[in-house]
Structures are given as structure tokens and as C-alpha cells.
Amino acid sequence: MWLFSEVNQGPKSAVVTEAVSEFEAAHSGAKVEVQYIPVDTRAEKFKGAFNDPSSAPDVAEFGNTDMASYVASRGLADVTGEIKAWDESKDIDPKILATTQIDGKNYAVPWYVGVRALYYRTDLLKALNMEPPRTLAAVETTARALRAANPDLLGISVGGKAQYAAMPYLWAYGGSIADKSGSTFKSGLDSAASRAGVTAYANLLKDDICPPQTCAGFGGDASVQQFIAGKSAMTLGGDFNYKAVATSAMKDKFAVVPLPGMNTGTIAPAFAGGNNLGVFNSTQHRTLAADFLKVLASKKYQQKMFDAMGNLPTFSDVQESVASQNKQLGPFIATLASGTNFVPITEAWSTIDAQGIYTGMYQKIANGKEDVNTATTEAAVAMNNVFGSK
Numbered sequence: 001m002w003l004f005s006e007v008n009q010g011p012k013s014a015v016v017t018e019a020v021s022e023f024e025a026a027h028s029g030a031k032v033e034v035q036y037i038p039v040d041t042r043a044e045k046f047k048g049a050f051n052d053p054s055s056a057p058d059v060a061e062f063g064n065t066d067m068a069s070y071v072a073s074r075g076l077a078d079v080t081g082e083i084k085a086w087d088e089s090k091d092i093d094p095k096i097l098a099t100t101q102i103d104g105k106n107y108a109v110p111w112y113v114g115v116r117a118l119y120y121r122t123d124l125l126k127a128l129n130m131e132p133p134r135t136l137a138a139v140e141t142t143a144r145a146l147r148a149a150n151p152d153l154l155g156i157s158v159g160g161k162a163q164y165a166a167m168p169y170l171w172a173y174g175g176s177i178a179d180k181s182g183s184t185f186k187s188g189l190d191s192a193a194s195r196a197g198v199t200a201y202a203n204l205l206k207d208d209i210c211p212p213q214t215c216a217g218f219g220g221d222a223s224v225q226q227f228i229a230g231k232s233a234m235t236l237g238g239d240f241n242y243k244a245v246a247t248s249a250m251k252d253k254f255a256v257v258p259l260p261g262m263n264t265g266t267i268a269p270a271f272a273g274g275n276n277l278g279v280f281n282s283t284q285h286r287t288l289a290a291d292f293l294k295v296l297a298s299k300k301y302q303q304k305m306f307d308a309m310g311n312l313p314t315f316s317d318v319q320e321s322v323a324s325q326n327k328q329l330g331p332f333i334a335t336l337a338s339g340t341n342f343v344p345i346t347e348a349w350s351t352i353d354a355q356g357i358y359t360g361m362y363q364k365i366a367n368g369k370e371d372v373n374t375a376t377t378e379a380a381v382a383m384n385n386v387f388g389s390k
Contacts (some may be wrong), residue, residue, distance in 0.1 A: 082290045
């Protein structure tokens, strides 16, 4: 089995070792060898395994946005039958399970999920006698007011490269990155709804909120780091960022709420990031591999992985359980419950992502090189060229 190495790997290894021991005890003679591989070099590692089955593992962890390209390479086994026969699978969040599906077949089990919400400085809002934003429009006006009162801070730290922070704006306005059209995809970025969402996010990348000369090049991590360093009044960060914020100098000065939607009481659809577990097509131990998948991805071990690493479970009932015991997860669980969204599930997305087509659109708008209509049209054409549409 290949699993991703972590900066703090000890707790993850301990949980995996326990799962391996349980599996080996239940399967006489079976042995599981675990190899931890660097995330940064995963593309080369997986490509090599697809080309040379003798170097391939039986089971592997991989990012959910990588899955479609792996399926296109015919590297992953169809595990639809195993999932349907697995009693626990009925409790997997349907939206999250859908991210493992291509043409009606599942090629992985979702192992954990991550979503973003709105982090804000409680002390700064209190000083202005303001409440946390309840609509996307209020996020903009609140951020502007915070920067006006604290000109040395960013009103909200977001970035031209922070695509997973930008996507909820697109979806909340009813826009889409791309939609299935026959056997391929067609970009939806040039629709009126998408342009409205792109405009709303781009409005944050202004001098009076998050100046483009500073923020246009920020990715998600850089945006959150600004908040952790006390240089921003708000940011869009993940559940996976919470511990870092809570142990920083901001620990007693912040709170989190779901990123609101267009109307009060709604939540903007978040990108459902996370990692999956799958079986390689080349495995000589298909039954054992699928059985082990169900052990490591089970409710029991997803709970243990949450306790060890803070990874959000993909089972709805386990999510509710951890949320009831960890109040800080409330905004993230509420975001998951309100409905998430995902990138186009196609191998073409890897190329679009690598070429920076989506993020490049925001950077051009932020830097004043193109207006929204021009930038979205250009991005849509570039995407469609990759998708292969006319």
C-alpha cells in the first residue's frame, strides 16, 4: 500500500499500523507492506506504476482531483460492486461519494474530506460593532470596512491563485466551471451567472480590500498564512487550517462561520477536497485489496484518523459524532451538510489545472489586464480546447 507522507506522520502511522494488525489477524497468512510516498512527486510515482505493474502497489491513497486522470490511464480498478456490498457505504455522504464516480462507476472510497469556511477576527469586528457577514455581498462590505478601520491589514486575505476559495462564489451565483455535454465537457465560465460569481470574487481583489499587487499571486496557503500572522482581518480557510490558527497569536481573537451564500441563512457551496483510497487494476490480490480498503476506510478507522490527524470523516453519521464532541468543527460540518461541489471529473482537469487556466483568469482580472467578460471568454475557450469541444 502507498500512503502519502505527512509533516507529522507519527499519529497517521500509528492508526494505519493498528488497521494493518486487525486486517492481518482476520486474514491468515496475509501481510500488508506500507510505503509512505511524498505528495510532491506522486505524479511521477503513479505514472511509473501504471506503466510498470510490477512496481505498483495493491492499494493507494490519492487526491480526489487526481482520480480522473488515473482512471483515464486505466490504472484504477472499478470498486462499485465492493462499495454496494459494503454495509457501511450507505452512510457515506452522497456528494462526496459522487466525486469517486465516472460514467456510473466508482473507482475509490473517499477517505477524508476538507472544506473551507470564513475565519474572522472577533476583536476587530467587535471594535466596529459589526456582526459576521450573513451574505456574500456582506463579506465584501465587511472586508472593506475592516480595512478602512485598520489600513495596515487586509480586509480579507484571498488570492488570484486560491481557486478553492473562488469556486464557492461561482457556484453560489449559479455558475459552473464546466458541464457535461455529450461525451465531453463544455466550459460554463462565460455564462451570465458565472460572470456574476467571478465578478463578486474579483471585487475582493481591490486596493480597498486585498490589493492586487499583494494578493493576486496568493494561493490558498498564502492567504491563510496572512491571517495566522495577524496581517488580515478575515480569510477563507479549511478545517485543516484550524489547528494552526488556534495555536497562533490569533488563538483568542478569531471565530469561524460558514461562508454565506447570496441570501441570509444560506451557505455557499464549498469545494469538497480530500483524499481517496483505491485499488490498482494491476493487483494480483484483488479480494484482499478490496477487503483492506474497507477496513482502513471504515467508520472505526476514519474516527481514529480524525482523532490522530484531524481529517474530516466522509460518513455523515461519523461527521455528526465528531462535530458534537468538537464544537470548532460546527461551521465546516454545516458547510458539508448544506451541499458541496467539485471540479469537472475528467482527466482533462489535470491539464487545465496545470496550465493555470482557471486561476489565470482571476489574476488577469485582478491585475487589470482584462475585464471579466474578456477573461471568462478566454478561459472558456482555453478549457474547451482541452476538453476537445468545438
